[in-house]
Amino acid sequence: MQLNKKVKIEEGAEQKIIAAAREIFLRKGMAGARMEEIAKAAGINKAMLHYYFRSKEKLFEVIMSEAKMQMFSRLHPILGGDDSLFIKIEKFVESYINFVTENPLLPGFILHEITKNPEKLVNDISNGNKRPNLAKFFLHVESEVKKKNIIAIQPEQLFMNMLSMCVFPFIGRPMLKTVLNVNDKKFNQLLANRKKEIPVFIINAIKR
Amino acid sequence: MQLNKKVKIEEGAEQKIIAAAREIFLRKGMAGARMEEIAKAAGINKAMLHYYFRSKEKLFEVIMSEAKMQMFSRLHPILGGDDSLFIKIEKFVESYINFVTENPLLPGFILHEITKNPEKLVNDISNGNKRPNLAKFFLHVESEVKKKNIIAIQPEQLFMNMLSMCVFPFIGRPMLKTVLNVNDKKFNQLLANRKKEIPVFIINAIKR
DNA sequence: GCATTGTTTAACCAAATGGTTAATAGTGCA
DNA sequence: TGCACTATTAACCATTTGGTTAAACAATGC
Incomplete structure (x- = not known):
């Protein structure tokens, strides 16, 4: 199901969200980042963030653990x-x-x-x-x-x-x-x- | 006028605010700090912060320039x-x-x-x-x-x-x-x- | 075609938050 | 004593913000 045309072409909403979140969380930190801003940077609606990642904290956790992995590994x-x-x-x-x-x-x-x-x-x-x-x-x-x-x-x-x-x-x-x-x-x-x-x-x- | 008894004893509300703001801004950053929290840490009302420093940004600026001074000097x-x-x-x-x-x-x-x-x-x-x-x-x-x-x-x-x-x-x-x-x-x-x-x-x- | 399922959006909501106000208490001074 | 001035507070306000909802839309299987 995630192999439909749109997904293939656009690399998946999920990935776009992660990329945008990474960019903004890294620059502004958890407290300084705005969900609205991340959504806009990902070219989607704010509700999509919650559809895919439930909450700001969950999304942040994804970025953070990716970051720690890179840093420590x-x-x-x-x-x-x-x-x-x-x-x-x-x-x-x-x-x-x-x-x-x-x-x-x-x-x-x-x-x-x-x-x-x-x-x-x-x-x-x-x-x-x-x-x-x-x-x-x-x-x-x-x-x-x-x-x-x-x-x-x-x-x-x-x-x-x-x-x-x-x-x-x-x-x-x-x-x-x-x-x-x-x-x-x-x-x-x-x-x-x-x-x-x-x-x-x-x-x-x-x-x- | 700022030499009345209360001020003398309590070292001035202004100094208490700055001390509290320093503590909290340094630990949480501008975006993560809450005016309410700073007020409580200073043992005063939130409105007092604005009475003495007009806005969060102004208060932050005081802490920040003090910090840069210490760091660079x-x-x-x-x-x-x-x-x-x-x-x-x-x-x-x-x-x-x-x-x-x-x-x-x-x-x-x-x-x-x-x-x-x-x-x-x-x-x-x-x-x-x-x-x-x-x-x-x-x-x-x-x-x-x-x-x-x-x-x-x-x-x-x-x-x-x-x-x-x-x-x-x-x-x-x-x-x-x-x-x-x-x-x-x-x-x-x-x-x-x-x-x-x-x-x-x-x-x-x-x-x- | 049509039902089913997953995706996307606009509109909405409640809580948090920076900031204001108006009333009160305290102090110095005439 | 009363006037002027500063300090302090509780209540309030407008905006921002994370999060939800219900409905529209798209794709897929039958």
Whole structure:
């Protein structure tokens, strides 16, 4: 039944709604988003939103869990792999910056909503949404420290440093543009450079 | 006239309102905050908010400009000073982490609101709110690079790295707590350590 | 064709929300 | 004491907003 002509051509009302909701929730947050606005952006009637997703909260939940999935799922595959530590760092930074470049509003969205409602995260982690597993990466770092291949550093600190440098400039883009006094083009240039600059910076920082 | 007994004892309704508004705007953002809620938190009637601040937007503007002031005013004094580069980095990191520790919600608040409304930042910068001046710091970095005291690095990248590592863990606290799988106590410990860890990390990274 | 089922819309509704008003209480001062 | 002025409140108002409904419309199977 969802293979009729209209659906095929228009890719389905459901998908149009999700795309519109993603756009608006990410830009304005749950509280700032308006159902009417989402409907208009999807080119449909407001009642359709409720027909497909029952409530604002349900629709929001769809977008949010999609977002968390994207954000978290990138962590484990690379950091839990079998590359050398320095290669892991390079791969991770490149992959994460690519991802955030494609989805610049995503981290800020997640962080804002979690801040407003921290219980929810705990909740849905215990609800089966598996927590990303950094244990292997942490062991790797500790082992390299023990072997004196790198300086003494807590794996948690290294991880925070990596993630911070990758993500923050995207969350803070408008502020940084102002503070650094650069235009969009120059700022994009800076961001693009970071893909190679950050690994160098990090590896330098921990190399003995 | 505002020196009557009641005002003296109660520190002024205006201050109570601002304190309550700060608390709630920072936690929930402009769109998520409710005037009623702010009034209750200030222990007064909703109409009083309008009596003192006319509108939600005006009240928000007070909180926001106070916030931006705090966030930005810390940049110049240290980075624009006359210390050696490494000392500047140490002082900056310590000062900024202290500040964000005291005001953990402030960066996320600012960044969220600017993201939702980027024009406003431009606007009020041109409206006299002076932009923090990093020129001197940038020259300092470039000079150290030229003298080969540190590796070749764009000052903008160094600055972004510094700010990212100081600020991001506070914005991302709930998420990081989950990902790192640590409790509040342990996480606070990690954050406290960063005051000394980050400067070491950065200086290592740029030292020749 | 025609009944059945799923899709879409306009009109409507109730609650929430920012904001106003008019009346009241308090204070300084002549 | 009474006048002027500020502070404070309860009640009210208009708009916004999430959500519902009932009817129209379209597709599909028979």
